[in-house]
Amino acid sequence: QQQVKQSPQSLIVQKGGIPIINCAYENTAFDYFPWYQQFPGKGPALLIAIRPDVSEKKEGRFTISFNKSAKQFSLHIMDSQPGDSATYFCAARSQGGSEKLVFGKGTKLTVNP
Amino acid sequence: NAGVTQTPKFRVLKTGQSMTLLCAQDMNHEYMYWYRQDPGMGLRLIHYSVGEGTTAKGEVPDGYNVSRLKKQNFLLGLESAAPSQTSVYFCASRGQGTNYGYTFGSGTRLTVV
Numbered sequence: 001q002q003q004v005k006q007s008p009q010s011l012i013v014q015k016g017g018i019p020i021i022n023c024a025y026e027n028t029a030f031d032y033f034p035w036y037q038q039f040p041g042k043g044p045a046l047l048i049a050i051r052p053d054v055s056e057k058k059e060g061r062f063t064i065s066f067n068k069s070a071k072q073f074s075l076h077i078m079d080s081q082p083g084d085s086a087t088y089f090c091a092a093r094s095q096g097g098s099e100k101l102v103f104g105k106g107t108k109l110t111v112n113p
Numbered sequence: 114n115a116g117v118t119q120t121p122k123f124r125v126l127k128t129g130q131s132m133t134l135l136c137a138q139d140m141n142h143e144y145m146y147w148y149r150q151d152p153g154m155g156l157r158l159i160h161y162s163v164g165e166g167t168t169a170k171g172e173v174p175d176g177y178n179v180s181r182l183k184k185q186n187f188l189l190g191l192e193s194a195a196p197s198q199t200s201v202y203f204c205a206s207r208g209q210g211t212n213y214g215y216t217f218g219s220g221t222r223l224t225v226v
Contacts, residue, residue, distance in 0.1 A: 009153070034214055043117075043203050043217030044156070059154060089155060099144050100164075100171070101215060106154035 001025055003081070004092050006104025014112050015082055021075045023090035024040070030092040034101070035064065035075050038087045048075070056063045080111045115139050119204050119218035122155075126194045126225045134189040134221050136204030145187040146215070147179060149200040156203065162187055166196045182207045 005024045013019045023033075029100045035082035050057045050073065057064045062080040078086055090104040117138045126132055136145065143164050148156040158171030159177040168179045176198060178190045187206075191198060201222050205215040 006155075035213075036217075041219075043205075043219050044215075045217065046214030049214060078129060100146070100158060102158075103148075103156040105153060 003102045004019045004090060004104040005092050006107060007105060009105070010108045010110070013113065015081060017111070019077050019080055019082050019084075019109055019111070021073065021088055021090070021109070023074065023092075024070075024072045024073065025092050027092070027094065029094050030094040031095045033064070033066065033073050034090045034091050034093075035062075036103075038089065038106075044089060054081050065113075077109075078098065078111075082111050082113050085109055085111050116206055117216050117218040119202075119208055119221050121156075121221060122219070123222050124203060124224070126191075126223065128194060128196060128225060129143075130194050131192050132189070132194065132223075133191075134204075134223075136187045136189070136206075136218060137216065138185055138204075138216070140206065140208065140216065142185075142206035142208045142216070144209075146205045147187065148205065149173065149188045150202045151200050159189065160210040161201075168188055170181045174216070183222070194223075199223060199225045 025070045035047045036044035037047045038044040048059045048062050052068050063076040066073045086108045087108045089106045120135045122169050146161040147159040157173045162168050162181040163213040167190045180188045201220045
């Protein structure tokens with residue numbers, strides 16, 4: 001049972017392009033939606049996060065768009081650079097005491113020079 | 114500022130052998146988690162802990178045991194390793210509060226032959 005569906009699996013863009021990664025969820029109890037960035041051989045690192053009462057959040061070149069009614073959220077990377085090449089994971093957290101995160105399957109982004 | 118440290122970084126086991134993976138955090142975090150990462154599968158939760166002396170099952174707990182005797186350490190054990198447990202294992206921790214992301218370790222690459 002996949003609680004967070006992420007697409008696409010892989011994405012190739014040219015430098016300066018705007019890759020978009022999409023995630024969808026079903027569980028309305030989710031209350032926190034982070035994105036993680038992972039470079040080869042490293043652990044995932046928190047990139048940006050949003051709560052469902054906000055429709056958009058920007059941090060530098062990274063933007064999350066959130067559509068609560070559609071239960072979808074997406075990551076946009078403005079002016080992408082080769083250094084952004086990494087695997088990106090969306091995630092969602094259930095309300096409650098365990099603070100567990102459920103992750104999407106990941107998107108491997110390649111930004112060509 | 115070490116954050117989350119995982120040992121060992123690499124290990125090769127024979128089928129049926131046992132081993133323990135160690136996760137240590139120096140941030141006084143309450144919550145700790147063990148995930149496994151497999152190609153195309155994203156991050157799947159094995160076990161987690163909401164505080165010293167507590168553990169709970171995640172999404173894929175079979176074949177693993179955990180212990181949290183000290184707040185800063187979370188151990189993952191494989192009693193009888195199987196080839197299906199070949200994976201990269203990540204430990205993560207987070208503090209209490211509503212806006213903290215997970216801090217991940219750099220992972221343990223385990224191969225069971």
